[in-house]
Amino acid sequence: MSELIEAFNTFIQTPIGAIIWLVARIFAIMVPVLLGVAYLIYAERKVLAAMQLRMGPNVVGPFGLFQPFADALKLMGKETIIPSGANRFIFIAAPMLTFFLSLVSWAVIPFSDKLVLANVNVGVLYLFAVSSLAVYGIIMAGWASNSKYAFLGGLRSAAQMVSYEVSIGLVIINVLLLAGSLNLSDIVRGQTSMWYAIPLFPMFIVFFISGLAETNRAPFDLPEGESELVGGFNVEYSSMSFALFFLGEYANMILMSGMTVILFLGGWLAPFNWQCPIEFLEPLWGIFWFTSKICFMLFMFLWVRATLPRYRYDQLMRLGWKVFLPFSLIYVVGVAGYLVSTGNFPKVGV
């Protein structure tokens, strides 16, 4: 056994071995994320059905468990239609960009104490930068479709995502003030004594609602707005290009839940610092809690969708700019003032 480990260690020191090992680790993140996306779609249909006293998908496989794969096969079998007058290159690039951006963020997410692909010092900034790019997929799709419904959906989405990013940024500053680091693993470790959701509870709520708006989920799904825009920015898309938008949207939901868990709910930390009862499962203990918390947040996303009607556009903008922005700004001042006055302001390096 030890010889095998040694051989493995020397193998990943070689240039080709290092690349293979890196690709293997990337796949070890990608495959569970995509499976998660498939079963999130299934879970959404089941949860919505249960809340509306229906059965939900129950025909394909036991309890309808193979439904996501049936849907994927169906979408792949369809024809890709490119509307006349569409800008071909941008039309095809937009869904690819959306899907790509929803996956690259996972590079910096810490799954447990040691399990992280890239432990960068500015992990929060990386996540924020990638999530601020997501708007391009939608606005490019809306413009390239050469259709007024798609264009209106794209414009709405651009305005919405830019507005809510501002309050998300201020909420993140609150967390950074408490943690004193931009490294996601350090932020989680800073929550060992108390999850940041407790001292920053109002900010937790603001972040969750802004996350709904940022991922274009109900009640802020105006870019899609079926009732007035047919299907919004993705009206003209069919087949795999539509599937990529769909997958990207759900992967973004999982990512946003992951961000909420890391920033506010203690990431991989077990509640009350419980120890793992079974010793040889210890390495999985962090992953278990991280995924459980993500599932809880995702359930909240679905619950909100089943409960609330869609916002009107001017109300959405009012909430973002006139309520969340001043509120989170005042909270930043308050938290910074409290930390300075009690002498707990994080002193770092310099």
Place this chain on the structure above:
Amino acid sequence: MNAELIPAVLFYLFAGVLVLSAMMVVASRNPVHSVLFLILAFFNAAGLFLLLGAEFAAFILVIVYVGAVAVLFLFVVMMLDIDFEQLRKGAWKSLPVGILVGLVLVSQMVMTAVNWQSLPTAGSSILSPAARHAAATNTQAVGAILYTDYVYPFQIAGLILLVAMIGAIVLTLRDRGGVLRQNINSQITRKASDVVEVRKVQKGAGIS
């Protein structure tokens, strides 16, 4: 595959794509493509910052320019209704002026490049621009320098930008009459007794 080769290859990749996309910003026929090339140029500039080890500057560049400024560019450009043929007609007329301006710029750049001299002390300050903060990560170093050494210029710059922002809002704000506005407070505070009236209606009599 040695350690020096990879950064060099990445540098030429980023720099090459940066220059090419910057040229395409000017050269492409469709303004939306121009903005998209501009975004590509920002990205490659961020890549160059990363190679320098300035990760904070790289991500701030992406967040501010790509995530916010370029979105607004794209917004405006997509809304424009431009007739490109009309635009290109006048291009030949202004060609001599364009060549003249270009020549002046190129000659200035050449003169600067030929006479360029670094300060004798510059070498050491390039190697460690913030000697006091050598141990800090560059986010911390930027924060420390900006908020302690240069706090007044920084705050003054912030105030100037605030004034510019308020000025822009004041200039574009118009009070138009006859616009229906929603007053959330009055909606929430109104009571059923003020707006609903219950009446007994006679059979077949209707209500007036």
